[in-house]
Amino acid sequence: MVSNKVEKALNEQIKIEAESSQFYLAMASWAETKGLNGTALFLYQHADEERMHMLKLVKFVNERGGHAIIPALDQPPVEFENIQNVFQNLLDHEVFVTTSINKVVDICLGEKDYPTHNFMQWYVAEQIEEEALARTMMDKINMIGTDKGGLYLFDRDLENLSATPIDAGV
Numbered sequence: 001m002v003s004n005k006v007e008k009a010l011n012e013q014i015k016i017e018a019e020s021s022q023f024y025l026a027m028a029s030w031a032e033t034k035g036l037n038g039t040a041l042f043l044y045q046h047a048d049e050e051r052m053h054m055l056k057l058v059k060f061v062n063e064r065g066g067h068a069i070i071p072a073l074d075q076p077p078v079e080f081e082n083i084q085n086v087f088q089n090l091l092d093h094e095v096f097v098t099t100s101i102n103k104v105v106d107i108c109l110g111e112k113d114y115p116t117h118n119f120m121q122w123y124v125a126e127q128i129e130e131e132a133l134a135r136t137m138m139d140k141i142n143m144i145g146t147d148k149g150g151l152y153l154f155d156r157d158l159e160n161l162s163a164t165p166i167d168a169g170v
């Protein structure tokens with residue numbers, strides 16, 4: 001059974017994962033309209049992964065005798081300045097998510113809720129990977145700068161990378 005405090009923290013995290021999914025979906029749609037098909041594919045998949053992160057939490061909360069609340073979501077941005085701006089937003093957002101997950105872990109320890117603490121370790125590990133991936137993307141994008149040929153190759157690489165099916169561990 002989860003305590004009220006842990007249940008509240010998990011429900012807040014459900015909202016953050018859902019918002020992440022919407023945010024990346026908005027980025028994907030923007031990229032697709034700019035002809036950046038590889039980038040769009042990568043972001044569509046990333047949006048799906050975030051939805052899986054949300055679902056995994058929903059199921060866990062209900063399994064542990066709580067009630068997972070499906071939240072209302074804010075409208076994500078429609079326009080992005082450029083591809084640099086998209087990946088900077090992605091990196092900043094992942095850093096924000098990591099902070100939020102660490103807070104949930106902290107609450108679990110405070111409440112001596114070891115099963116939820118154990119469950120949250122999957123998210124801790126996932127964030128290490130996601131932040132690293134977002135940083136690598138940002139480094140590449142910074143290296144390319146305004147070089148159109150470089151951008152073309154970057155987008156094509158993302159298309160190949162995204163051909164691998166996702167595994168969100170649900």
Ligand code: OFO
Pocket residue numbers: 017020050053094097123126127130
């Ligand atoms: Fe990329 O964040 Fe979920 O956990």
